[in-house]
Amino acid sequence: KAGVTQTPRYLIKTRGQQVTLSCSPISGHRSVSWYQQTPGQGLQFLFEYFSETQRNKGNFPGRFSGRQFSNSRSEMNVSTLELGDSALYLCASREGLGAPSGVQYFGPGTRLTVT
């Protein structure tokens, strides 16, 4: 089975712009989560989508939003970019909300740089 894929892998944006990142989960996985990884804060949970509905949400401002499509692919959007949004954004998938033991499968990430 193909793994989790994320596009683009690298992105450079200017402060104030918006950005959309894409994630395709492992075939058959219906849950997609997004994380922000920075040297200062580590790995922080953004949100999780299941069956096109947001099921769990981390502590991030409303500038961060997402959606999931009927084929389980997901997009994450960040509006009005700030310098502090520079990070590695990781997508992870799992089979379902009640997946035993909470194992997640991660993509390689999108490296976002805001200048």
Place this chain on the structure above:
Amino acid sequence: GDSVTQMEGPVTLSEEAFLTINCTYTATGYPSLFWYVQYPGEGLQLLLKATKADDKGSNKGFEATYRKETTSFHLEKGSVQVSDSAVYFCALSVAGGSYIPTFGRGTSLIVHP
């Protein structure tokens, strides 16, 4: 709330040295415990897991034992290789909740030839 505390890195070792990365946790319920590894330029991947007390997870020569009495899940390897250089994350998820893992801050391991 749930939390995971890992030893700060980087941990620098010579090849064939013994590795220990400490991890302790606080959980509101009965957690499953995990170690994930992130190689340079890649996402995280599951290294090993344990779902109940006294279970030992193992993979690729790495081991960790679920110690409920000390709320710990320390990662060990008897003889590290240069290829083990990576960032290691300890994590937990609690049954009956969202199963979203809570991650530690990560510990960077650098292995020199």
